[in-house]
Ligand SMILES: Nc1ncnc2c1ncn2[C@@H]1O[C@H](COP(=O)(O)OP(=O)(O)O)[C@@H](O)[C@H]1O
């Protein structure tokens with residue numbers, strides 16, 4: 001008699017569903033910090049070039065307790081939130097308009113594409129001439145940098161809405177305004193969010209650049225200031241705050257996306 | 265109200281400036297509470313005609329109009345082949361879309377919406393998004409949305425063609441039951457001959473190139489229960505008659521595609 005063999009068929013794509021526990025990501029960051037600290041403690045890199053995390057935290061604490069960090073942080077926060085909000089709102093509105101009206105599309109789209117590739121920071125001197133040296137030029141430059149990617153994404157989102165949905169809405173009595181409000185806007189929302197996330201990076205970049213060029217307060221100005229004084233611990237504290245700001249921005253957008261796009 | 269399709273013709277200009285006549289000399293009417301089915305091989309212009317009647321396409325010639333004593337604008341309900349539910353609206357929100365656009369109150373929407381959701385058998389799924397439903401359930405929602413506006417004319421373009429055969433059979437039966445309760449004037453498009461004989465008061469057979477009416481066949485069977493054994497012979501006879509009318513065109517359509 002032949003021996004019976006048993007061959008179990010295993011799921012060969014189990015790796016697609018593999019669950020990794022949350023602490024693994026935390027361990028990654030902690031590992032990096034430990035490594036960094038070690039490199040500095042062992043004097044492999046001089047502290048002026050790369051201060052240790054512990055030193056950054058100590059000097060960072062000074063910045064916090066003196067209120068200096070908070071003052072600079074708030075100045076930056078106002079600029080970036082203001083500029084981002086203005087740029088995003090106008091970007092979405094104009095994008096919807098260009099996407100919906102063939103005439104507006106024909107007139108404005110070439111103009112948009114001509115202005116889009118200009119690095120917006122190049123316009124800062126001009127904008128300072130227009131608005132003076134207050135908060136306005138910084139907010140305006142961020143708004144401008146946010147406006148274009150949001151507009152272009154909104155536009156392509158509108159174009160990607162399935163025409164059958166528009167036909168269905170019109171059939172069931174929607175006028176143009178409601179077609180935009182109830183069909184085109186939600187249909188374009190996922191693409192709009194892609195634009196909003198893209199613009200968040202641009203906004204941060206422009207914020208820091210503008211503050212380094214022309215500001216008294218703000219994280220960018222603070223980083224530049226301590227760079228000039230060669231106090232790299234405080235410089236790094238500023239950089240970490242920027243990383244935190246970017247992270248916060250991203251999380252905020254993710255949260256908003258989950259709330260606004262529950263059907264995905 | 266009665267719907268008249270008066271001498272409708274549709275030409276499409278294609279990329280090379282060559283004109284294709286999709287529809288020609290289309291004349292018929294849909295009486296009040298009548299269920300008219302359009303059959304024909306693929307590409308004969310069924311969807312084109314339905315879109316013209318539904319106000320989603322303009323005819324090159326002729327017109328479509330409602331004839332009746334009422335003065336109000338006629339309402340249309342369309343059930344799309346692609347289903348076309350808004351992905352960001354729940355079943356309930358999709359079903360009441362037309363009511364909402366007509367300015368119905370929240371309470372009205374709630375009552376009418378629930379009534380038709382129950383009628384199509386979607387009770388309990390009001391809060392589900394389309395993505396969470398099976399194909400058959402999506403199309404039930406599509407039908408409820410069209411019924412909810414209580415249209416003067418119900419248009420359906422191959423509503424069940426994306427469904428599997430079993431679901432389709434069940435949906436056909438349910439559609440008949442629903443139709444019997446609402447008795448809406450209906451124009452229904454299909455390429456399925458059995459479906460046509462099963463549902464129609466009259467079957468309009470279209471030919472291709474150009475799409476013209478080949479014949480209008482009145483189905484003299486009781487509305488309900490045509491699939492019973494005792495009507496088997498008559499049912500087959502109607503089916504054969506229609507098949508013989510479109511066989512040649514259907515073969516030509518295959519060769520072209
Ligand atoms: N937008 C269009 N442009 C050009 N030709 C079209 C267009 N829509 C339909 N046609 C042509 O008209 C004919 C009828 O199409 P259609 O109404 O979709 O057929 P059916 O629904 O019966 O399958 C086909 O030959 C098709 O190629």
Ligand SMILES: [Mg+2]
Pocket residue numbers: 310311312
């Ligand atoms: Mg079709």
